[in-house]
Amino acid sequence: MKSVKLGTGLAFWGDSIRPAIDMIERADIQYMCCDHLAELTMSILNKQKSRNPDLGYTTDIIPFLRGVLVKARERGIKIISNSGGSNPESCTRQVVKLCEELGLYGTKVACVTGDDIMDRIDELLEQGIALENTDTGQPLAEIRDKVTHANVYIGCEGIVEALERGADIVICGRVTDAALYLGPMRHELGWAKDDWDLLGAGTGIAHCIECGGQATGGLFSGGWQDQPNLPSLGYPVTTVFENGEAILSKTPQTGGSVTPGTVSEQLVYEVMDPANYLTADSTADVSQIKLEQVAADQVKISNITGKEAPATLKVNxxxxxxxxxxxxxxxxxxxxxxxxxxxxxxxxxxxxxxxxxxxxxxxxxxxxxxxxxxxxxxxxxxxxxxxxxxxxxxxxxxxxxxxxxxxxxxxxxxxxxxxxxxxxxxxxxxxxxxxxxxPCLIPRELITQKVEITEVVRKDEEQPA
Amino acid sequence: MTRVWDLAHGRSGDKGDVCNMGVIARTPEAWEVLRKHVTAERVKAHFGDMIKGSVERFELPNIRALNFVCRGALDGGGTLSLRSDHLGKVMYTWLLHMEIDDE
Incomplete structure (x- = not known):
């Protein structure tokens, strides 16, 4: 059966790069996925961009890549990240510059955009897209003049396209956390973009691992005392199979543990209705999930299904x-x-x-x-x-x-x-x-992702435009 | 006296002004007790003024977990809240502290 091996590199802006370094050296993975964006992050990044047009991305991507990239390129491990934040273009330029500095010529860096609708708000309102608050029903007019950013939680199609075009590093803006993992799953396992059960399964699996150490014994309330060596906690290393099942493990010789208990706590983290986990790519149903210890620090995840993705996308x-x-x-x-x-x-x-x-x-x-x-x-x-x-x-x-x-x-x-x-x-x-x-919604057909790929070349090889 | 903590462990987090708290039963017997006694109404009452909106309960039977979705629970949401625990990271511990009548 076909499978893909995914590693969780960073789980939030400012996360330690140590687990990623342990992983790139010791774990058997094909992709390393990094989430840098929380709800508040886009506000902060947009403020930075308004002061300096070169900023607005999470700058931790650079020290992270400095720590893992040479090894990753040696081993053919691809890196997918939403560190682009409010400024994926500038982030990509910085990553390309770092590749040049490290002499990693031939590296293909993809930039995925299309999530930022800040400049389209008035046009959307004119088209009758009300962008009203989904919690309170209030019209956008109440805060229109105070809006700092508007980014759509977009799905994995841009990442899939980037990987199909041979990208080694994919830099995105506000893609969903799950898309960072679902992209390589779809690319490697050939899942159709409307195979809802498999996309639901992939989304549920992604949710189990996107917060890094929170699935491997970090923050574990059901027995934190028994977690070995938390200061050297290992992050999730996950094999996803083409039938929508997965084995969740962690980097060898690291702290923490992987048990149905540690994974259960992460599964219920920041979930609303578990039978309708809404994302841009699917409506996952994790309510009947099964978690089973199949070996030391290995938990099998199964029985996740899915339904059609919602007709609207969530706007942050x-x-x-x-x-x-x-x-x-x-x-x-x-x-x-x-x-x-x-x-x-x-x-x-x-x-x-x-x-x-x-x-x-x-x-x-x-x-x-x-x-x-x-x-x-x-x-x-x-x-x-x-x-x-x-x-x-x-x-x-x-x-x-x-x-x-x-x-x-x-x-x-x-x-x-x-x-x-x-x-x-x-x-x-x-x-x-x-x-x-x-919180508001936008019809999905109004959002189109764009993928641009830059190949890192020696400066003296560059052709004049 | 039994507390939820004697039967379960948990975790909580934020989405806007919603705090969700998951509790996971330690044993199949504990799961039955939790399902029976830790209702959405009891949880809403246990949190009093801390939760301004509704509390909904969802079940994940194969991992023996209950998920409580609490609206208006974070003083306007993590980005606005004046609370020290503005993201509701430890709100689940108050749920674990809840007493239940286990007859």
């Missing part, structure tokens, strides 16, 4: 939504809680004096209720006289940067003007801009 649209200001301070015994509450009152009064504006504020006590929240776990009370220390965190959503800045500025006087013994105020934090996500 972001809009500017103000700023957040934060302050944190600590008091110790005696009367830690009383002092903390007095310190908080002090801060609130100082903010009132400087005409502070915020749409929302939040108080959490770190070490007590900052994770489950004061909604679920009560604040400490003044009766707790033995408490050795208490940390207050105050956060506010503000309309302007200036308001957000006041939160820290007005907390600083707590050091010498407030109740006795404040500490741990820290240094001025950067002001974080907030972005809202505007």
């Amino acid at each position: 649209m972001g809009y500017r939504a103000g700023f957040v200001g934060e302050a944190q301070f600590t008091y110790t015994w005696p009367d830690a809680v009383k002092k903390a509450k007095a310190g908080l009152k002090f801060l609130e009064e100082r903010l009132r004096q400087v005409d502070f504006k915020a749409s929302d504020t939040r108080v959490e006590y770190i070490g007590r209720n900052s994770m489950w929240g004061p909604e679920l776990v009560p604040d400490p009370t003044e009766g707790e006289e033995d408490l050795k220390e208490i940390v207050v965190r105050f956060a506010a959503r503000c309309p302007t940067k200036e308001d957000a800045r006041k939160v820290f500025t007005e907390s600083v006087p707590l050091y010498n003007n407030g109740p006795a013994g404040a500490s741990g105020i820290g240094t001025r934090p950067p002001i974080k801009e907030l972005y809202g996500i505007w």
Whole structure:
């Protein structure tokens, strides 16, 4: 039976390159797939691009390739990544430049575009594509002037085309996470673009491995104590068969483990209705999935099916939504809680004096209720006289940067003007801009992907245009 | 007293303002207890004001997992939330902390 061997290289922007280096040296793989984009990432990348037209991609692709590319080319391993973010063209140029520097002539670098609809929004609205919020039904007009980016979660067809045309490295923008894996599956296994059961299976398998170490013992709540050598955690190495089944394993001689338990936790991660897992390429049904331990650190995945892909594609649209200001301070015994509450009152009064504006504020006590929240776990009370220390965190959503800045500025006087013994105020934090996500849909026939391939050549061989 | 944690392990994550929490039964017996007692209504009540919208429950019987999809659960969503746990990474631990009547 035909099969393809896929490795998970990076699982998020800023992920360590160590598991990928272990993998490229020791694992038997044909493709290494890397996801760099989360919901918020496109907002950040677009902001970078608006300041510098050469930026807007996740720059971690360069040190990653520097670490793995020579070996990957030696072994014929292809690399697929969505590090292009808001600027796949610029990312591709940087990758080509790196190939030149490393002397990897003949390498074919593909750039997949077509996901960015930022410049088409008004035209789409005129055509009657409402782009209304799928959660709330609100019309786009409410935030139109604040939109920072609009990228469609596109499927794997561009990646398949790039591989058919011989690409060694494929750089994409906002393709779905699953497409990074489904592309090589379709290319190698010959799956038709409407074989819904197989595409569903591939999508489900991709979901199991796209978050890297989260499937191989990282973050494992069902027995983290028993996971060997987490600092050297191995990332997923997966053999996908043409019948839609797979064996999920990991790089040899690494930490972590692969069991039905570790894979189950990843399977339920960020899934809505498991019988209707919507992506650009299929509607996967993972509700009847079977996971079976077939050898040490090897889990067989089977029984995933699929239905037709949705008629619309999801758009990742972001809009500017103000700023957040934060302050944190600590008091110790005696009367830690009383002092903390007095310190908080002090801060609130100082903010009132400087005409502070915020749409929302939040108080959490770190070490007590900052994770489950004061909604679920009560604040400490003044009766707790033995408490050795208490940390207050105050956060506010503000309309302007200036308001957000006041939160820290007005907390600083707590050091010498407030109740006795404040500490741990820290240094001025950067002001974080907030972005809202505007979930909306676009008919799939309005999106066409484009693939451009650049072959890396010696500068002196280049022909004048 | 039995907590969900005695019967299951889990994980949670975010999609916009939705937090989903998956819990996976440790044994076939635990799966039956979970299915019976850890209903969408109980979970919604257990989270109180933390979840503003609806809670829906889905089953993955062959891996003995329940998936709870909770809307309006992240203070506007990971990119807007003022919470320290703005991505809901540990919200499932509050679900594991839930007591169930296992008669």
